[in-house]
Amino acid sequence: MAAGLNLQPQTVNGRLTLDLSNQGLTSIPEEVFDITDLEVLDVSKNILTSIPETIGRLQKLYRLEAHANMLTSLPQAIVTLQKLTHLYVYRNKLANLPHGIEKLQKLTELSIFDNQLTEVPPGVYLLPNLEVLDVSNNKLSTFPPGVEKLQKLRELYIHDNQLTEVPSGVCSLPNLEKLSVGPNPIRRLPNDVTRLTGIKSLSVPDCQFDEFPRQVLQLKTLEKLYAGGCKFDKVPDKVGNLQHLWLLSLSNNLLRTLPSTMSHLHNLRQVYLWKNKFDTFPEVLCELPVMEKLDISNNNITRLPTALHRADKLKDLDVSVNPLTYPPQDVCEQGTGAIMAFLKQEAEKEVLQAFNRLSVRVKQTQWKPLARSLGLSNTEMSAIKVFAPDDVPDQVYQTLVQWSEKEGEAATLSALEQHLRDLDFQQLADQLSPTHWVG
Incomplete structure (x- = not known):
């Protein structure tokens, strides 16, 4: 059985580790359980239907990864692994957990999602150091009382079950940071x-x-x-x-x-x-x-x-x-960058169009108080005046430059329209309304 397998453990992140994942295993070689100093055992993504009771010999085991197999049960000896902090047995065919699971007092993560569980054993609630509990995608219709005892719990995943309410006690978990309750008929x-x-x-x-x-x-x-x-x-x-x-x-x-x-x-x-x-x-x-x-x-x-x-x-x-x-379909087909570039170009056209319409209808003297109210200094007005075309009042450009440099809400046409109304330029504001110009 062990032929071709590398059963030599490696030190990974300071822990003696044996990785036998994704090897097509139907059973775990007995030699593995002779490595009594082993701290991490990974037998995930195989075809295992069981784990032998001899796993109880690995008393230094800190982490067991046996997910994505065909396990229908776990060995009773697992509850003797007093140093176990991480137990990953998700994506199997487990209908229950070993009696006495509460003996794993150092367990911080228990991941048993995607199995066949119809209940969470009450012993799970007696694990004082549990921080992550994932029982999602099982066949749970109720939760026994006691989840509030898991005072160190940070993450709770109960989605994809048949629960009609959030379990009593969940709201009493002071350290809970992640809660996943749906899908469920809640x-x-x-x-x-x-x-x-x-x-x-x-x-x-x-x-x-x-x-x-x-x-x-x-x-x-x-x-x-x-x-x-x-x-x-x-x-x-x-x-x-x-x-x-x-x-x-x-x-x-x-x-x-x-x-x-x-x-x-x-x-x-x-x-x-x-x-x-x-x-x-x-x-x-x-x-x-x-x-x-x-x-x-x-x-x-x-x-x-x-x-x-x-x-x-x-x-x-x-x-x-x-x-x-x-935007047109050909623009949309080019993706986000093309869409955003198109919208920016169109927005610039809208601004110029709106101001050009205003310039035709506004007396030159009306633009001075408007430009000043937008915060344009005399120096800025003079500098911009040089570049103003003869056929458009320079005050229009002064206002346009100051307004277009604003960010957020201040840069919207509706914000400018309101600004005009606040200054009692009602006719100007009417001309900025979308009903008066094509955009």
Whole structure:
């Protein structure tokens, strides 16, 4: 059996390690269990149906990786491995865990997802040092009480089961940073989920919520929110309170609009909105200064706003499966860079067009107070005047230069229109309205 196998352990990261992964093994060579100083054993990605009880001889074992095999049970001797801190037995055919699992008092990570478990043994809750527990993709319909005892737990994954509610006690875990509860047929989150004051990642996709889970809006430390496939049609205004959010997934819902308060999410880098009900592009996305990735594919959007070009960190834009007519199809087919360049060029045309229309209708004296109100100094006015064409009042150019150098909201045409109204230039503002010029 051992023929052709290298059974000589190596020191990796200061630990005596034997890597027998991906070798087509149907059993573990008995010689392995003679290496009593072994600290890490990796027999993952084989065809093992069992692990012999002789594994109990490896009393120095710190980490056991036996995932992606055909295991239907684990040896009882595993619970004697008192130094074991990491146990990875996911992607097998396990229906239960060994009796006495609570004896593994040093265990910090237990990964048993993608198996056939119908219950979590209560002994798991007696592991005082457990930090990561992954029981996702099993056949769990209930959780026995006691999860609140895992006071050191940082990550809990219970998605892809048959749970109808978040287990009692989860909201009493003071160190929880990652919680994944969907997909599951869960209709609502418990109100006391707001007690998770250090949570950074919450995953609730494909749950059966009637509306956006409002309790989430109080989780001020949240950095990643996955809420796709929940079938809600509105995002509350208070989503703008999640100031640390850098990933937001709202894909496969029924959204037609987004709240303007999303512009407050200055750290948002990744946004996933594919397969919703958007007829028009949500303009608030143009106000996200650090957005790098946007997937708004599979909607009913016909036009991208030129203002999107201001999201200059956007490197990955997916607008496929939309009936887009603007930008033209040949531009869209060239990818994100071409789309953004096109929108920027079009935005510059809009600015010049708008100001040229204004210049025809405005008395020269009206532009002086407007230019000064925008902060243009006399020196700047004089310098720019040299370059102003004879057929356009130089004050138009003075205003244009100052305004176009502004960033964020100050650079939008609507912001300029409002500025004109504030100065009581109502007729000028009317001329800037999209109904008065072609853009």
